[in-house]
Amino acid sequence: MSATYLEAIREAQARALAEDPRVFIYGQDVGAFGGAFKATKNLAKEFPGRVIDAPISEDAIVGLAVGAAIDGLRPIVEMQFADFSIVGFNQIVNQAATLFWRTHVPCPITFRLPCGGTSGSGPFHSQSLETVYAHYPGLVVMTPATVEDAYGMLLAAVTLEDPVIFCEHKLLYYHLKADKLPTEALPVGKARIARVGRDLTIVTYSAMLHEALVVAEELAGEGTEVEVVDLRTVKPLDTDTVMASVARTGRLLAVGESWPWGGVTAEIVARVTSEGFNLLDAPPQRLNAKDTPVPFHPNLWKAHRPTAGTIAAAARNLVRM
Amino acid sequence: MVSSVLSRETGAEAASRRESYIEAYRWMLLARTLDDKFASLYRAGKLQGGVFLGRGQEALSVAAGLALRKGDVFAPLIRDLAGRLAFGEPVVDAVRTYYGSALGPMRGRDGNVHRGRPREGLLPMISHLGAMISVVNGVLFARRMKGVAGTVGVASIGDGATSTGSFHEAINQAAVEKLPLVLVIANNQYAYSTFTDRQFACQALVDKAPGYGVTGWTVNGTDLADCLDVLTSAVARARGGGGPQLVEAHLLRLCGHGEHDDAGYVDPRLKSSEMGRDCLKVAEEFLLKQDWAGRDQLQHWRGESIEKVDQTVAQVQREAGPDPYREDWCALASKHLSEPHPS
CATH class of the missing domain: 3.40.50.920 (Rossmann fold)
Known part of the structure; x- marks a missing residue:
């Protein structure tokens, strides 16, 4: 089955939800609507109660994910655009990223950030923020460039014990295609x-x-x-x-x-x-x-x-x- | 309010109320004694960083801690020593964290009031306090997702945190999700040095409750009986499926923001008002008046608290601080993904 970069992200989430009952998705419009980019299309139907619409409250979205992670769940947070993650920045860098260091309790959260410019999107729907998040200790920052990596690295992100900033590039969503999704992936952190x-x-x-x-x-x-x-x-x-x-x-x-x-x-x-x-x-x-x-x-x-x-x-x- | 309760209750209820009051008072006393010790250690230059006391807020704090049970979640504010102890935090955790002991829950990586044991439901605050509310939401959300019923979470904030975006987002989120959150606002009139008239323009903070679609409660923070009554009721209501509860307590901070602050800005009229009463003294007078304890008994409890505090401080003072050469300097749980440190 051929897949686009976006479909790979959707499929990785479907697999994570299917394989691990601790996984859930939380974010704006991710439920029945399937997400602004359709990265969670049909997942709310396939996994009832585990793909949940959030109010427009990035701070509270991240805070809730931290609490759920403390209690043993593995949240995937979809930020509608990377640019909006800045509203939840304090919770990401001061709460999620410091938790393990301070308490020895891991904080496994995957933050999906649709990032990068697309023509006509302007100053607030186009940002690339990997640099900003990489500056803070306690975060892993992934920037997949291929369909295979979008799939394999997202699955790896969900299994990591640490908060992961997963930068998925919007320009690649629809245009990048692979013949099939990979069965193996390079280790995280390997170029x-x-x-x-x-x-x-x-x-x-x-x-x-x-x-x-x-x-x-x-x-x-x-x-x-x-x-x-x-x-x-x-x-x-x-x-x-x-x-x-x-x-x-x-x-x-x-x-x-x-x-x-x-x-x-x-x-x-x-x-x-x-x-x-x-x-x-x-x-x-x-x-x-x-x-x-x-x-x-x-x-x-x-x-x-x-x-x-x-x-x-x-x-x-x-x-x- | 107390007399009206008295007139209706049975003998067994009265006994139980007396027992709860005494238990609460003894936690308050232990907290005050430990706080006083921290203050004197700070003045003697024995503690690094800030020292933040709960003086004047012990009645509210202990009521929150006692209303919770094992398995619940508590995100205290910086003046919640009484509530922490009542919730189950060992005295030694508090002392070790003030000293930065390697044996404490934060192992010297964080200090003073920034302590907790997240897996045991005691959440360690970050300084941006409003941000803790949604973390409590998250634990409650997870419990529900896992099918665990009956958990309640208390998030404790001051009047200052109600001005933050985090407060708004989190209370709204809790309301949308109908979570069993009890949000306790200790309105102690000052956020650091800023009086409430520069913090908010509503009549009372509890007035925000209906706007969020949650139940609101008001409590006299200087009156332990009222605090026990209201916090027990609010927690029971949340536990029973009543959704988020917002409690506003009226009281006065009887100390500086931290021990570095002489609080010279506090209006003397407030200090001499009913709000400026010391809740610990009020509770002692109540115990004597009710004949629930005599002066000798109070003195005995004071002695016990001092002994416990002195013993713990003496023990922690002998413990080694963290060793930078044995520190792994790795902020990730996935050690293999740690960045190398240039030597």
Whole structure:
């Protein structure tokens, strides 16, 4: 059975609900309506009483999930948009993320955050927040880029004993398809070499993986072999895989869709620079969205985030350094 | 209110009421004694961080703690030592957490009033107190989902927390889900230094109850009998399927926000009003007046409390603090996903 990225998320939740009676889904419009993106389509019918509509109260939604996790359940919280999770931010970073450290009682919650820009969505339905959540101790931050990972990593998230920020990219929901859902998954926290190359390493994750793969194909035609690393999980960050790739290529370009100040790409550059300075043949580079809110108009939106065009330009520049 | 109850009750009921009152008083006394000890240790520079007392709020607090039973959930506020002890928190947990002992429930990772045992229903507060209400909702929600009946949760907040978004979201959520939540508001007139007229503009906080579709109760927080009566009734109503209950207690904080605060801003007229009465003294006078205890008995109980507190403090003072070299510095339960620490 072929599946889209969105269907993989729906199927993973169906399987989690079927296999573990402790799992339930809580969020706005997730019940009979099936969610704003239909990621919980029919699940309320298939699993009565376990897919529950919440009031528009992200703070209380997360708080309730924490209480349920303390009492032994495994909540999946759907934030309607990643942007709205900020209303529940205090509960996520101060309550859920500190609980195990403070009390030794685990807090297994999966927070699903539909993230990333789509054309016309504007400043409050387009944010990529992996960087913000990765900054806080006590959270695992997943950023699946493929249908297979959307499925396998969501299942893994539900079984982890820790709160997981699961960043699912809205741009991938409908367009990305796989022939079938995977039966095995790479371990959580392990990056994947998405394309092998010897001249330059692009480290990226989520939707930017696909832009990077386009660039790799394009540059191959020019005689430059780009290696593409898909981080899969930005926290923990698989430094070993990144370092090994940079050791092969000598050049690093880190690409992310979130804002440029600090963050995942800065972390990658910092680690490679401090731990592998001698591996580098050129200054490590990074590419992010522009430091403004995400714009509404398609012309502006396309220019706000990194694209195959801007990544290719940065890559060509880096190869010439 | 007490006399009207007296006129109707049987001998057995009267005996039980006396017993409950005495039990409550003794927890209040132990809490006051321990609080006084924390205050003097703080002044002597023996405790790190803040010290937050329950002075003047013990009657309300103990009534909440006693109304609950094993298996229930309690999210106390910073002035709830009496309620914690009545709910079952050992004195040694409180002392160890103030000292940051490695043997305490928080193992030095969190301190003073930020303590609890979540699996035993005692939730350790985060400082953003309103955020605890929905966590209580979550435990109650989970119990219902698991088919466990009869659990009640008490979330304890002050007048200040009613101004937070978390309060609104959580009480509304509890009402929507018809959860057995008892939300106790200790309206002690000041949130740190801010008087109620800069905190809210409604006549009374209990007036918010009908707006959320929950039952509202008002209680005189200086009167232990009234506190026991109202909290027992509110908890029973929640346990019986009556949905969320909102209790507003009127009282005055008889100390600073913390021991670092001299509370010079408290209006002297409030201190000399009925609201400014010390609930512990009021309870003692009531015990004497009812002839439920004599002065010698009160003195004996005081002695017992002091002995218990002194023994526990002496024990904890001998315990080692946490060792940073033995700390695993891992915030995740999934140790294998911990980020490496650059040396």
